Amino acid sequence: MTQDSIIRLQGVQKSFGAVKVLDGVTFDVQRGQVAVIIGRSGSGKSTALRCIDRLERIDAGEITVCGHRLSDPALDLRTLRQDVGIVF
Ligand SMILES: Nc1ncnc2c1ncn2[C@@H]1O[C@H](COP(=O)(O)OP(=O)(O)O)[C@@H](O)[C@H]1O
Ligand SMILES: [Mg+2]
Numbered sequence: 001m002t003q004d005s006i007i008r009l010q011g012v013q014k015s016f017g018a019v020k021v022l023d024g025v026t027f028d029v030q031r032g033q034v035a036v037i038i039g040r041s042g043s044g045k046s047t048a049l050r051c052i053d054r055l056e057r058i059d060a061g062e063i064t065v066c067g068h069r070l071s072d073p074a075l076d077l078r079t080l081r082q083d084v085g086i087v088f
Contacts (some may be wrong), residue, residue: 004031005064007052012061014047021047024061053086 002047005030014022021044030036037045050056052063054070054077066083 005034006031006066007030007035008062008064009048009052010062012048012051013059014056015046015059016052021053026061026084049086051055053084054080055086 005017005028008027010026012022012025013020025044025048025055027035037048039045047056050069051058052065058070065080068080068083070080
């Protein structure tokens with residue numbers, strides 16, 4: 001993670017029942033960078049975004065957004081969402 005990483009996913013795993021949707025997803029987005037996630041329908045794009053906003057909990061790995069470590073038990077969701085939002 002460079003100093004300017006604003007979003008970082010590392011080894012993120014997420015399943016719904018037996019369906020493994022995210023299997024070790026790792027990427028960084030830098031401050032000021034515009035990033036696009038492309039994939040076929042059902043490949044997990046929306047799930048990844050929902051995990052970044054903590055609408056979904058991940059099973060393994062680590063997500064950091066604007067300095068908020070989403071696995072932090074003390075994470076305050078209202079504080080997180082002052083820094084990250086999704087337009088559906
Ligand atoms: N809440 C959920 N419960 C069970 N399965 C889900 C749920 N959300 C998504 N899925 C499944 O996860 C997979 C990825 O879905 P999704 O992230 O919506 O893909 P995309 O946005 O790339 O089209 C699909 O197989 C979908 O059916
Ligand atoms: Mg989608």
